Amino acid sequence: MAGEQVKFGAPLKIPGWVNYALIPFINLVAALLISGIVILIIGDNPIEALHVLLYGAFGYPEAVGYTLYYTTNFIFTGLAVAIAFHCGLFNIGAEGQAALGGLGVGLICLNFDGLPLWIILPLAMLAAASFGAAWAYIPAYLQAKRGSHIVITTIMFNFIAASLMTYLLVEVLIDPNGQSPESRPIAETTWLPYFHDILSMPQTPLNLSFLYALILSAGFYFLIWHTRWGYEIRVVGQNETAARYAGISSSKNIILAMMISGALAGFVGINEIQGVHHRLILDFTGGYGFAGIAVALMGRNHPIGIFVAALLFGALYQGGSELAFEMKSVNKEIVIVIQGLIILFSGALEHMFRPKIEAAYRRLARARTVEAG
Amino acid sequence: EDFKPAIVFDMGGKSDKSFNEAAFNGVEEFKKDTGIDYLEYEVTKVSEREQATERMARKGADIVVAIGFAQAAAVEKAAKAHPDTKFTIIDMVVDLPNVQSVVFREEQGSFLVGIAAAMASKTGKVGFIGGMDIPLIRKFALGYKEGVLYANPNAEVIENMTGTTPAAWNDPTKGSELAKSQFDRGADVIFAAAGGTGMGVLQSAADENKLAIGVDSNQDHLHPGTMLTSMLKRVDVAVYNAMMSAKDGTWKPGVQVLGLKEDGVGFSVDQWNKGVLTEDMIEAMNKAKADIIADKIKVTNYMDK
Amino acid sequence: MSEQSPALELRRINKSFGPVHANKDISLSVDRGTIHGIVGENGAGKSTLMSIVYGFYQADSGDILVNGKTCRIENPQSSIEAGIGMVHQHFMLVDTFTVLENIILGIEGGYRLKEGLSAARKELVRLEKEYALEVDVDAIVGDLPVGLRQRVEILKALYRGAEILILDEPTGVLTPQEADHLFRILDTLREQGKTVILITHKLREIMAITDNVSVMRRGEMVAHVRTGDTSQAALAELMVGRSVLLHVEKETAAPKETLLAIRNLNYVDIDSVPRLKNINLDLRAGEILGIAGVSGNGQSELLEVLGGMLAPTSGSIKFKGQELVGNKTFTARNLRKIGLGHVPEDRHRSGLVLPFSANECSILGYHDKPEYNRGLQLDRNSMVETCNTYIEKYDVRPPDPYLKASGFSGGNQQKLVLAREMEQNPDVLLVGQPTRGVDIGAIEFIHKQLIKMRDAGKAILVVSVEIEEVMSLADRIAVMFDGGIVGELPAAEATETQLGLMMTGVREPKSDAKATI
Amino acid sequence: METFQIIILLLDATFRIATPLILAALAGMFSERAGVVDIGLEGKMLGAAFAAAAVAAVSGSAWVGLGAGILTSIALSMLHAYACVTHKGNQVVSGMAINIVVAGLSPTLAYAWFSMGGQTPPLGGDARFKSIVLPYAETARDVPVIGYIYAELISNHNIIVYMAIAAVPICAWILYKTRFGLRVRAVGENPHAVDTAGISVDWLRYKALIMTGFLCGISGSYLSTAHGAGFIRDMTAGKGYLALAALIFGKWRPVPTLFACLLFAFTDAVQARLQGVELPIVGVIPVQFIQALPYILTVLLLAGFVGKAQPPKSIGEPYIKER
Ligand SMILES: Nc1ncnc2c1ncn2[C@@H]1O[C@H](COP(=O)(O)OP(=O)(O)OP(=O)(O)O)[C@@H](O)[C@H]1O
Ligand SMILES: Nc1ncnc2c1ncn2[C@@H]1O[C@H](COP(=O)(O)OP(=O)(O)OP(=O)(O)O)[C@@H](O)[C@H]1O
Numbered sequence A: 001m002a003g004e005q006v007k008f009g010a011p012l013k014i015p016g017w018v019n020y021a022l023i024p025f026i027n028l029v030a031a032l033l034i035s036g037i038v039i040l041i042i043g044d045n046p047i048e049a050l051h052v053l054l055y056g057a058f059g060y061p062e063a064v065g066y067t068l069y070y071t072t073n074f075i076f077t078g079l080a081v082a083i084a085f086h087c088g089l090f091n092i093g094a095e096g097q098a099a100l101g102g103l104g105v106g107l108i109c110l111n112f113d114g115l116p117l118w119i120i121l122p123l124a125m126l127a128a129a130s131f132g133a134a135w136a137y138i139p140a141y142l143q144a145k146r147g148s149h150i151v152i153t154t155i156m157f158n159f160i161a162a163s164l165m166t167y168l169l170v171e172v173l174i175d176p177n178g179q180s181p182e183s184r185p186i187a188e189t190t191w192l193p194y195f196h197d198i199l200s201m202p203q204t205p206l207n208l209s210f211l212y213a214l215i216l217s218a219g220f221y222f223l224i225w226h227t228r229w230g231y232e233i234r235v236v237g238q239n240e241t242a243a244r245y246a247g248i249s250s251s252k253n254i255i256l257a258m259m260i261s262g263a264l265a266g267f268v269g270i271n272e273i274q275g276v277h278h279r280l281i282l283d284f285t286g287g288y289g290f291a292g293i294a295v296a297l298m299g300r301n302h303p304i305g306i307f308v309a310a311l312l313f314g315a316l317y318q319g320g321s322e323l324a325f326e327m328k329s330v331n332k333e334i335v336i337v338i339q340g341l342i343i344l345f346s347g348a349l350e351h352m353f354r355p356k357i358e359a360a361y362r363r364l365a366r367a368r369t370v371e372a373g
Numbered sequence B: 001e002d003f004k005p006a007i008v009f010d011m012g013g014k015s016d017k018s019f020n021e022a023a024f025n026g027v028e029e030f031k032k033d034t035g036i037d038y039l040e041y042e043v044t045k046v047s048e049r050e051q052a053t054e055r056m057a058r059k060g061a062d063i064v065v066a067i068g069f070a071q072a073a074a075v076e077k078a079a080k081a082h083p084d085t086k087f088t089i090i091d092m093v094v095d096l097p098n099v100q101s102v103v104f105r106e107e108q109g110s111f112l113v114g115i116a117a118a119m120a121s122k123t124g125k126v127g128f129i130g131g132m133d134i135p136l137i138r139k140f141a142l143g144y145k146e147g148v149l150y151a152n153p154n155a156e157v158i159e160n161m162t163g164t165t166p167a168a169w170n171d172p173t174k175g176s177e178l179a180k181s182q183f184d185r186g187a188d189v190i191f192a193a194a195g196g197t198g199m200g201v202l203q204s205a206a207d208e209n210k211l212a213i214g215v216d217s218n219q220d221h222l223h224p225g226t227m228l229t230s231m232l233k234r235v236d237v238a239v240y241n242a243m244m245s246a247k248d249g250t251w252k253p254g255v256q257v258l259g260l261k262e263d264g265v266g267f268s269v270d271q272w273n274k275g276v277l278t279e280d281m282i283e284a285m286n287k288a289k290a291d292i293i294a295d296k297i298k299v300t301n302y303m304d305k
Numbered sequence C: 001m002s003e004q005s006p007a008l009e010l011r012r013i014n015k016s017f018g019p020v021h022a023n024k025d026i027s028l029s030v031d032r033g034t035i036h037g038i039v040g041e042n043g044a045g046k047s048t049l050m051s052i053v054y055g056f057y058q059a060d061s062g063d064i065l066v067n068g069k070t071c072r073i074e075n076p077q078s079s080i081e082a083g084i085g086m087v088h089q090h091f092m093l094v095d096t097f098t099v100l101e102n103i104i105l106g107i108e109g110g111y112r113l114k115e116g117l118s119a120a121r122k123e124l125v126r127l128e129k130e131y132a133l134e135v136d137v138d139a140i141v142g143d144l145p146v147g148l149r150q151r152v153e154i155l156k157a158l159y160r161g162a163e164i165l166i167l168d169e170p171t172g173v174l175t176p177q178e179a180d181h182l183f184r185i186l187d188t189l190r191e192q193g194k195t196v197i198l199i200t201h202k203l204r205e206i207m208a209i210t211d212n213v214s215v216m217r218r219g220e221m222v223a224h225v226r227t228g229d230t231s232q233a234a235l236a237e238l239m240v241g242r243s244v245l246l247h248v249e250k251e252t253a254a255p256k257e258t259l260l261a262i263r264n265l266n267y268v269d270i271d272s273v274p275r276l277k278n279i280n281l282d283l284r285a286g287e288i289l290g291i292a293g294v295s296g297n298g299q300s301e302l303l304e305v306l307g308g309m310l311a312p313t314s315g316s317i318k319f320k321g322q323e324l325v326g327n328k329t330f331t332a333r334n335l336r337k338i339g340l341g342h343v344p345e346d347r348h349r350s351g352l353v354l355p356f357s358a359n360e361c362s363i364l365g366y367h368d369k370p371e372y373n374r375g376l377q378l379d380r381n382s383m384v385e386t387c388n389t390y391i392e393k394y395d396v397r398p399p400d401p402y403l404k405a406s407g408f409s410g411g412n413q414q415k416l417v418l419a420r421e422m423e424q425n426p427d428v429l430l431v432g433q434p435t436r437g438v439d440i441g442a443i444e445f446i447h448k449q450l451i452k453m454r455d456a457g458k459a460i461l462v463v464s465v466e467i468e469e470v471m472s473l474a475d476r477i478a479v480m481f482d483g484g485i486v487g488e489l490p491a492a493e494a495t496e497t498q499l500g501l502m503m504t505g506v507r508e509p510k511s512d513a514k515a516t517i
Numbered sequence D: 001m002e003t004f005q006i007i008i009l010l011l012d013a014t015f016r017i018a019t020p021l022i023l024a025a026l027a028g029m030f031s032e033r034a035g036v037v038d039i040g041l042e043g044k045m046l047g048a049a050f051a052a053a054a055v056a057a058v059s060g061s062a063w064v065g066l067g068a069g070i071l072t073s074i075a076l077s078m079l080h081a082y083a084c085v086t087h088k089g090n091q092v093v094s095g096m097a098i099n100i101v102v103a104g105l106s107p108t109l110a111y112a113w114f115s116m117g118g119q120t121p122p123l124g125g126d127a128r129f130k131s132i133v134l135p136y137a138e139t140a141r142d143v144p145v146i147g148y149i150y151a152e153l154i155s156n157h158n159i160i161v162y163m164a165i166a167a168v169p170i171c172a173w174i175l176y177k178t179r180f181g182l183r184v185r186a187v188g189e190n191p192h193a194v195d196t197a198g199i200s201v202d203w204l205r206y207k208a209l210i211m212t213g214f215l216c217g218i219s220g221s222y223l224s225t226a227h228g229a230g231f232i233r234d235m236t237a238g239k240g241y242l243a244l245a246a247l248i249f250g251k252w253r254p255v256p257t258l259f260a261c262l263l264f265a266f267t268d269a270v271q272a273r274l275q276g277v278e279l280p281i282v283g284v285i286p287v288q289f290i291q292a293l294p295y296i297l298t299v300l301l302l303a304g305f306v307g308k309a310q311p312p313k314s315i316g317e318p319y320i321k322e323r
């Protein structure tokens, strides 16, 4: 009774490990089960497939390198979408913002390749961030001042970005003595250092931008939960009336959040252009922007969650291609199916098992408190 | 003996009914004749290109055939990393000692089908529908245009590009709309160089009972009766030869330019377009072909402009 | 069914929300043709219990008997069929619909609306006459004042042929006149042999209208009494578990210099509807000025303008002699900086960010004050400390600075907001509906705090629709009607009827003179 | 060719292009008016397009194909409901997941069944909806103006185009004039009100999502069995998202949404015309910018005079009574 009174009105907290480890794990297992069935149907061995997937994602140094390289992009776009969510905005435009970020990086690397790397690095970051932010600014401004629905405007800006990039790569930046819509390669002096240049590991596209991603994640956490600016963004996102009551300007924060979002998305350009392709190319954003939405939501808009979700996606991308590579009957489509199923189960159906698990946990906890009291 | 060939298809996938599929037919042919199986991979993401070629090399493939200009950078990297693996890239030039670059004179083939189009057109207006506005497609367009004007100096060519995102190569409905709008504007023959989008073009030609020209593979069988012809780009032959020569040791690095002379490009004459493609069209095309080979006709290569 | 079998009987009802045991072994018996009151502190479990009767929640255990027969109520549908209707504390209406649409929702009669609507229209005319429940059936509910919305809820229930009508805190939002009207309606219902269950925090009402009362505390039913045999004080003690004084004790005010001077203040909203008309008010240090009025007559706008949430269209507001209107620094944030606190009317909408933890809510609006920041960083520790002191001093339950604001009952949410604004110790405090939905234990405390501030020489503006409250708290009372000040008079001279009249726009000749002080 | 004809032909194209958008947008309307965000329109369309083409190819009947498309789309819609309504899952994630799964599954099945590389066989004959020539269309053609309009614009579309146009008033009627519509609008605004009125919120949302599936099914089938003639991977090419944009643009109301769709379609038809055309003053605009025109225009309109769109209040939030 006494115990009851203390607890009254205050829900018994379900500990983190249940919420953030046990339940997601069970969801993942469920997803893999269904995927296994799919693979069975197309007449292959699910166990082997799973093994190949895991091995392909983490089994050997290259694999890890590639996985982390993909993860990097997902962290950037995941954080981008998440900060917008914290401000109550749904940014579908990460794709276009990433493309513009890449453009910024490309322009720096193409035009200042005389400069030493230690100047190029910050310049490229600045360019990626500012180009991405600029591309996000217009939809943000329209949302804040004119109430134009940001979901539409950002979708439209993805298309516009694609057109712009194609135009630039076909008409303006195209390599004069090349034939495909690509810029000339950027000078090696401007390349982002690879991990395999620094550590002793096999050649992979994994590069310095992975560290950027980790640092930005930390920064994100600090900004959102430990600064007054993050506080304001969250207030606006949760309750605009309360914001007005507290004298917090919605439009200012909407624009701020979206520009940060665009800047984060822009960093994909650093990883892809300065880090890997070393020239401006078409569609280097390859859907990372859209996947970022799922990453952010599955990561509950928290950097740690986002990192885990990003890692999951990275593993799926890398392990997936390994799967397509190693198993003849498995082609790129089936890999996509598996990825979709995992998003479905660990994202959309995440609550399917939760009530049962929590109830079970509570029963145990109750039993304990009764013994105690 | 253990000869291991490998092939890397590009985004469209090995069954895109045109470019990659042609390559696929090539390896299948090779497999049939030699009984040698091959490693294959379909690229789905930009970043996979490098990974794929690199992997093939590391798996000990004797020759890696990369399909499509977009793979150049990847091949360059892999070739540098694996100097004693043979690489063949289609549609692009990579200048390395262990790389064989196969490029086609699409403009020549396009020129010929342009002639056919001009001759088949009653309205004096013909159309061109490309996937994305990129140099390779412009190469097709330019050759086609020159061919049309060669056969009918005051003919008009209506030109459309589908889009700017990768979806542009996979949007048959958009394709058929573009075709319809060109028909509305008076065109009665359309040449489609737009991958899957082309399906829509050929379809609405069939619907409106106008004429269409296929690309890369022979697409005449899709709509017998309304297919004027297909501009063949013998990627299959190129792939087949690359693998064969590698097998019997006659493989040579350097640039291979496959034009009309080499039968690398051409046009289709078969049971499906019999009657549609008339004798005198075929005659005119063959004559032009001879003239081009004999350098009597200069067809501009967009890339050289 | 036999005559003596009660209309509604509950046997050993239990309900837990996750860990929260909201109802423990509740038994209750309500006789037909009576009005049965239920009182209890915030979070005592009243709403929950009634929601169970209505089938909105399912009980974990226990039986519900209607007219002596056990009936399984697993959803509102079945309770409606059992003849039970409920007016929820937080209205269950679709704001974008017309009254008519709201009423037929769920019993449209046929797949096409046409017939249903016209049938309902006729039936409603009858009901409205019978119970004097006039309301324009074609009005959009979102545009109606709360009083009318409540009528819609009642009509909804009656239209569904409710024999047992449950009202959860119906008078929390009504003026005395409206409340009296409501009670007359309840009377009629009783005469017609219908049964009414009334949840309220206002013992006066219990005494006035109910036949029996049941008292809940912390999820348990602690007493059933006949209204005749008890008193407010007794009930209050049963509810809170200690004796409470129901009347605010305060010496007469000693007003000093004018801190807030409002002249010809006008506000026209975006739909160019004038909401405030030539408001003239003075607020002096050391006094409490009460604003009475039927809700929706501009009080909210007045608060929001003074609080810097809305920009006035014209007029002047002098704060300590300094003009605010047209001044760039006239923002909610700067007002707080220069010492103007604001307890908003609607804590859910503006006072709190419900998903935030209590400690985050306890700096809302003051989040950029140096004491909550260390350089770039928010000082989490000082936030939690602050929150703890608030919880301590204002007896917020449960005492957990990390609990989400939504996890507190409205009463406790209110305490959190009050604490935040009062503890910043502003010179002028604007307070909207200080005790809405709050139980008497809390009311007593909140009133004490306000008086204490006044005596400390602060100026306080209290807006409340509860006339009692205004009268007992304020030193001066201004009455608002249709965006203007009808009149102003010293609390001592004010009588309930007089104020009630003024609230309907009737000008008092003697207060008229005072109107333009 | 004189401008009048050009305009008529443009409008003609507009209808063809708008049809899938209209149907999909109306589909989205039911789901979102019921408070369930649906960015899974794309996936449902794609699934329907595949099923319709596959079944039509096998059965040789477009109508059977349409039925299969509709059923498939409804099934996917039910999956969405199961995730978002029954299990209160995140609606956006669920929609995306469905899009991805379908994008992979349909070509896979196509491989398995037709081994034509992720495609279905091209459809001809009765396996495809053909244009309907309305009575006297050809004879009327020579009648100035109206005759031409009748022949070119009104006549000569396939049945689904007419269905789409008819769908707008029908859906408007359902939404505003029927019990079901009233309840859908109510649950999107305030599910508690619906619940306390004795209506099951979940079941109601399920029903709304069935409508969504139904309309999406027609939309998808149009792509593969009417407008096109066979399935190709990713053939929806973003139309689902465009439909969603149109829905928001139309403020979740049937008629404005119709106009939004027509606008998108019209700009698309126009851009095909403008490519490579010498324009006054500006001259020839690069293709890429002409192709971006529809999107730029949309943004401008949105910023210009389409005010704040007020979405259904409870949209995106799963209905949770007890926490
Ligand atoms: N839907 C719910 N989910 C979780 N807990 C709830 C819910 N509703 C009520 N509770 C818990 O049950 C307790 C009783 O709540 P209830 O609303 O019945 O109180 P109440 O008597 O109506 O309070 P008030 O007088 O403020 O209306 C609360 O303290 C709360 O913690
Ligand atoms: N859906 C819910 N989930 C969690 N807790 C809830 C829910 N509904 C009510 N509660 C809790 O139930 C308790 C009482 O609820 P209720 O809203 O009745 O409080 P209240 O004091 O009546 O608020 P108000 O007076 O503003 O209506 C509060 O602790 C509230 O947080």
Ligand SMILES: [Mg+2]
Pocket (backbone or CB within 6 Å): C046, C047, C048, C089, C168
């Ligand atoms: Mg209550």
Ligand SMILES: [Mg+2]
Pocket (backbone or CB within 6 Å): C047, C089, C169, C410, C437
């Ligand atoms: Mg309450």
